[in-house]
Amino acid sequence: MQNTFNFLASARRTIQIEQSAIADLEQHLNGDFDTACQLALNCKGRLIITGMGKSGHIGKKIAATLASTGTPAFFVHPGEASHGDLGMMTPEDLIIALSNSGETSEVTALLPLIKRMNAPLISITGNPDSTLSRFANANLNVQVTEEACPLGLAPTSSTTAALVIGDALAIALLEARGFSAEDFAFSHPGGSLGRRLLLKVADIMHSGDEIPLVNPDTSLDNALLEVTRKRLGMTGIQDTSGKLIGIFTDGDLRRTLDQNIDLKNTPISQVMTRECTTADAEMLAAEALQIMQSHKINALIVLNEAGTPVGALNMHDLLQAGVI
Known part of the structure; x- marks a missing residue:
């Protein structure tokens, strides 16, 4: 029996909701974004990205994008950080923590340790009044009015917004550093761009x-x-x-x-x-x-x-x- 559910209508609705969430990001941009960029440019160590669950998946992508565009970065799982991986962090590093609620226990548990380490912190949250955002040196607000999930449970619009703000940060840093296509190729020697730009x-x-x-x-x-x-x-x-x-x-x-x-x-x-x-x-x-x-x-x-x-x-x- 053929399913009569309108899949295309559902897809269009999801796309429209997430487009709206991205469009709203621009109005959330403020001086904290400038501060975040300056912290990243002045960082003498690495950018360490952390986040739990879906935010963690987005954090991994942000770390990969930063690393490939001239800003050394890697991802640390917040649960593992509490069990030894915190040793990967140093006072020279810059921490970027993702949590839509800003209250994720595995992430907030790290805040006193980050403070004690005296490492600067950027938060990416959907709640500018949260514990995480108040603790941060700069908060990138990715608040959305509606998740694409009709139940309001599965992170959808919120993770898309976090991903886009991560891209915005990476590209702003790329442009500020004067990162070139040849620099990009050195990070991607196995890719087609690397072959085109490095092979003599x-x-x-x-x-x-x-x-x-x-x-x-x-x-x-x-x-x-x-x-x-x-x-x-x-x-x-x-x-x-x-x-x-x-x-x-x-x-x-x-x-x-x-x-x-x-x-x-x-x-x-x-x-x-x-x-x-x-x-x-x-x-x-x-x-x-x-x-x-x-x-x-x-x-x-x-x-x-x-x-x-x-x-x-x-x-x-x-x-x-x-x-x-």
Whole structure:
């Protein structure tokens, strides 16, 4: 039997309630947010995030976002903190405690210890008059008028609001620090952004005997054998001093065949492309990709400062390295 419940209406209602909760956050912003940011910027230790239950889950995400955007942070479970993990905290650290009610026993139990340690505290609560908020150096008010849960029991709007204020804090700190995309990549070396921003041409290019190279007098058919052997879709042509003077690609071959050229008796210098685009070994792989795309080519010879080939790469190498 088909269920006649209107799932879409329920989903729209939830989204609308949580959108309203986020919109209300702006009116709760005050000088405490500035204070929180200054405390974080002046912190000589780490930002330690704590929270119980659903607030704890949000705290873990906030800690992860802070850590990946230039503010060292980690999460400590408040229950575990009371049984030894408090040793992770030092007076140099900044504590951020989440509790929608501001009265969560596992969190408030830590307050005297934090006070004794003389570590600054930021609270994220939905109750600006709570024990936690009164104890804090700065309180970020995430009060909501309505939970999306129709029973008013499951934290929904309140956890969304806490997550958004955590993002706001992280981004404000990111901007204040001048944290760059390259800085972000160093925290994410395994991600696609990290590969694009950290990987250099030297890390993925073919070098030594793997570079397709012939001299100017090499016959076209022998040059094609070099292209086939090295499997990069091209070969470079270098003079007697070792400098690159041209390139011959699959595209050049197609144009040559249209001219009915004698493959065995035509030197490669007669049909090569002299003004060729090249790369530098210290160039970012992403830059090499941009060069290929802008010039509509599929491979590059890599030169040193003297103009001597030291490597070669093609679009497949960039694809295999995850740059594309």
